Amino acid sequence: EPEVTQTPSHQVTQMGQEVILRCVPISNHLYFYWYRQILGQKVEFLVSFYNNEISEKSEIFDDQFSVERPDGSNFTLKIRSTKLEDSAMYFCASNTNRDSTGELFFGEGSRLTVL
């Protein structure tokens, strides 16, 4: 069964360093998302991406964050200068269609620890 894959599963970094989290969405999906979940807290929307551009972003997704789809398969989230409060599990998700009756398919997550 097709699945969303994420790498790395866990990354530890020093505050101020740049981090890139990678995702390979399901191949025929058109919409891509990043969510994050700080330990013990709710799942928060970061950004959605369609047709090679951001379609929506939350207030969390400030100038430190960026996304891109550098080739036909990868979808990346970059944090330019990590802060302690960026420590969280980051989930990539994808789905197929504009009308949102289709569910989101999630990856297993990338746990980011900022020291």
Added chain:
Amino acid sequence: AQSVTQLDSHVSVSEGTPVLLRCNYSSSYSPSLFWYVQHPNKGLQLLLKYTSAATLVKGINGFEAEFKKSETSFHLTKPSAHMSDAAEYFCVVSDHVFNKFYFGSGTKLNVKP
């Protein structure tokens, strides 16, 4: 605007007893509603979804949910809890206009032997 409220942050049941996880939503449009489960250190797995067809939706692992428009609810139930059901459950509503998904705060289900 869309929002989701999960009324219980923690639910504890004994193995073999029924499970009820409550979810209320608000939506300006006809919503699609989903329940996801997250086992410890795992990703989010779809349990079931409602997309304007039958109001009683059956999902995986014996779970089901009933869409009640008059009560704006989408509660998740299971007749008999199993130890493997211990996990966190998220109710999600989707926004057809912006293709956005709104998560509830989650309910942690504990199953006692």
